[in-house]
Amino acid sequence: MGSTSSMLTQYDIEAVQEHCNHLFSQQEIVSLYRRFCQLDRNSKGFISADEFLSVPEFSMNPLSQRLIKMVDGLNFKDFVAFLSAFSAKASVPERVKLIFKVYDSDGNGKVTFNDILEVLQDLTGSFISDEQREEVLCQVLKEAGYTRDSTLLLADFIKILGKPGLKMEVEVPVD
Amino acid sequence: MSKLNKSSSELDLDRPNIEDYLPSGSIQEPHGKLRLRDLLDISPTLTEAAGAIVDDLSILVVGSYRIVESRSESDPIRSNLQALFCIDLTILDPILRSDPINTSNDPTHSLHFLSMYHLRDDNREETDSFTRCFKSIPPEPWNWNVYLFPLWCLGVVVRYLILFPMRVLVLTIGWIVFLAAYFPVHVLLKGHDKLRKKLERCLVELICSFFVASWTGVVKYHGPRPSMRPKQVFVCNHTSMIDFIILEQMTAFAVIMQKHPGWVGLLQSTILESVGCIWFNRSEAKDRETVARKLRDHVQGADNNPLLIFPEGTCVNNHYTVMFKKGAFELGCTVCPIAIKYNKIFVDAFWNSRKQSFTMHLLQLMTSWAVVCDVWYLEPQSLKPGETAIEFAERVRDIISVRAGLKKVPWDGYLKYSRPSPKHRESKVAPGPFLKDDPIEGHLVVFKGLFLTIVEH
Numbered sequence: 001m002g003s004t005s006s007m008l009t010q011y012d013i014e015a016v017q018e019h020c021n022h023l024f025s026q027q028e029i030v031s032l033y034r035r036f037c038q039l040d041r042n043s044k045g046f047i048s049a050d051e052f053l054s055v056p057e058f059s060m061n062p063l064s065q066r067l068i069k070m071v072d073g074l075n076f077k078d079f080v081a082f083l084s085a086f087s088a089k090a091s092v093p094e095r096v097k098l099i100f101k102v103y104d105s106d107g108n109g110k111v112t113f114n115d116i117l118e119v120l121q122d123l124t125g126s127f128i129s130d131e132q133r134e135e136v137l138c139q140v141l142k143e144a145g146y147t148r149d150s151t152l153l154l155a156d157f158i159k160i161l162g163k164p165g166l167k168m169e170v171e172v173p174v175d
Numbered sequence: 176m177s178k179l180n181k182s183s184s185e186l187d188l189d190r191p192n193i194e195d196y197l198p199s200g201s202i203q204e205p206h207g208k209l210r211l212r213d214l215l216d217i218s219p220t221l222t223e224a225a226g227a228i229v230d231d232l233s234i235l236v237v238g239s240y241r242i243v244e245s246r247s248e249s250d251p252i253r254s255n256l257q258a259l260f261c262i263d264l265t266i267l268d269p270i271l272r273s274d275p276i277n278t279s280n281d282p283t284h285s286l287h288f289l290s291m292y293h294l295r296d297d298n299r300e301e302t303d304s305f306t307r308c309f310k311s312i313p314p315e316p317w318n319w320n321v322y323l324f325p326l327w328c329l330g331v332v333v334r335y336l337i338l339f340p341m342r343v344l345v346l347t348i349g350w351i352v353f354l355a356a357y358f359p360v361h362v363l364l365k366g367h368d369k370l371r372k373k374l375e376r377c378l379v380e381l382i383c384s385f386f387v388a389s390w391t392g393v394v395k396y397h398g399p400r401p402s403m404r405p406k407q408v409f410v411c412n413h414t415s416m417i418d419f420i421i422l423e424q425m426t427a428f429a430v431i432m433q434k435h436p437g438w439v440g441l442l443q444s445t446i447l448e449s450v451g452c453i454w455f456n457r458s459e460a461k462d463r464e465t466v467a468r469k470l471r472d473h474v475q476g477a478d479n480n481p482l483l484i485f486p487e488g489t490c491v492n493n494h495y496t497v498m499f500k501k502g503a504f505e506l507g508c509t510v511c512p513i514a515i516k517y518n519k520i521f522v523d524a525f526w527n528s529r530k531q532s533f534t535m536h537l538l539q540l541m542t543s544w545a546v547v548c549d550v551w552y553l554e555p556q557s558l559k560p561g562e563t564a565i566e567f568a569e570r571v572r573d574i575i576s577v578r579a580g581l582k583k584v585p586w587d588g589y590l591k592y593s594r595p596s597p598k599h600r601e602s603k604v605a606p607g608p609f610l611k612d613d614p615i616e617g618h619l620v621v622f623k624g625l626f627l628t629i630v631e632h
Binding site for chain 1: 221222223226228
């Protein structure tokens with residue numbers, strides 16, 4: 001009967017809002033909390049990988065295995081922080097930062113040729129062979145002024161992707 | 176390739192096609208060249224994943240998917256984009272086999288990312304927006320309280336033991352009056368066609384008023400009443416068959432409806448035939464042509480009853496509007512939108528035809544306090560220059576959705592009736608556990624996100 005959402009106090013909401021740089025409104029946080037509780041089936045206070053994968057659209061996403069590593073065991077605050085990159089108010093660098101994190105699987109702040117290749121592999125599956133993928137990537141990198149051995153930093157990503165037109169918005173249902 | 180083209184043209188017209196799903200302008204011009212930016216940009220996939228986490232509904236923004244068509248005319252993908260969007264997964268196989276990458280030695284020739292085909296499992300706990308359109312949403316119970324519960328019990332007694340018998344009586348009287356007048360008019364006035372038509376119209380309006388009275392229908396009509404003139408067609412959002420009764424009470428519309436079994440079917444073929452209603456059978460493809468022809472003839476006639484079409488093609492629960500079929504918008508007529516919004520304070524007027532017979536639905540309405548609804552006759556719209564029928568349909572859907580406060584979703588209502596073919600069970604693209612043998616809700620195999628990038632190098 002909607003009692004779950006009332007468990008958030010005004011203080012909690014403000015704290016969460018602080019944590020996500022005010023990218024979500026208070027109402028959005030309340031509905032995200034409802035969704036969080038729905039996903040957190042055992043009410044442990046965090047969402048496990050299995051629980052994320054129970055959403056069919058998520059589990060079928062080609063990047064789900066990668067994303068799972070990033071979102072496994074998130075508590076509500078971090079859950080909101082993760083999603084804040086998809087808020088309509090998020091800036092382009094904030095969005096690119098998330099994309100960068102997806103590529104940077106070891107978290108050392110650098111994206112190598114192999115990192116990009118792995119993501120491409122996830123996206124294209126078996127439609128393209130490994131050699132073809134490598135060749136395409138090599139050529140495209142070369143045209144953009146990089147080489148096979150260059151590592152890309154967040155700044156590079158912002159330079160490449162940080163143009164208007166990056167569509168990455170998810171509407172939080174507010175009722 | 177020629178074989179494929181043929182098969183796509185033979186596809187049932189009801190199947191969704193790409194234009195229906197994509198808002199205009201979303202098919203982008205090809206970049207011409209694959210750039211690093213295109214390779215690195217994984218935002219659509221991420222957005223989709225985040226959408227799935229936040230809400231099952233938000234990933235429906237089909238327009239956010241990038242579809243970049245190949246410039247090459249010989250590319251089979253282009254001509255088969257439409258085929259790709261059909262529900263039949265098996266159609267994908269030949270396309271994947273004729274993959275230009277495999278046939279070409281140059282790997283950079285073209286590259287496409289085929290992301291995934293979402294399969295739905297209706298047995299899941301989580302609801303998706305598509306099934307949400309066809310589910311009655313139960314109201315919050317108000318009778319949980321110790322003080323209110325006895326009151327509610329009293330209400331039940333009044334509704335079932337006093338109101339219901341009274342309403343049955345009203346309806347019976349209505350039928351007796353109607354039948355006593357209808358058959359003499361129908362048989363005796365054979366020579367006076369004009370008079371007969373007029374009387375029959377009045378009688379149909381009368382019986383519909385009796386029906387509305389039998390559920391204590393509190394209907395508020397806004398806007399000017401429909402007029403009888405040629406070359407106009409009325410379109411309305413569809414929640415239940417009672418929409419038809421409510422509208423018919425005011426003006427005798429000729430309506431296009433599915434052929435129903437049982438007593439409703441009998442009424443259709445005897446009485447409603449006289450106001451010029453047209454029936455079709457959803458499963459028969461032949462009917463489609465006949466109906467289209469009848470439609471065109473009907474709108475040309477000057478003294479025919481105004482034509483009413485429910486372009487959604489199916490009952491939706493009055494919270495959403497599903498995609499409009501474009502047929503009504505291709506007739507070259509003025510389209511007069513009608514919006515109906517039910518107030519669910521006493522009863523949910525949504526008729527879930529798969530769970531409930533119409534008789535049960537009527538009983539449900541007759542045992543409730545009242546059916547409250549608003550009907551808006553909106554300003555007639557006509558095709559703007561340069562506008563396609565689909566854009567026109569979308570525009571009218573906007574108008575209706577805004578007026579009635581409904582949420583638009585990009586689904587084709589007919590998918591409710593489609594079931595995947597048994598071949599899907601063996602299909603490698605479709606993992607097994609999604610398909611079970613439940614005939615009722617029909618396991619929808621829907622391409623939710625097809626993210627296809629073909630970049631000519």
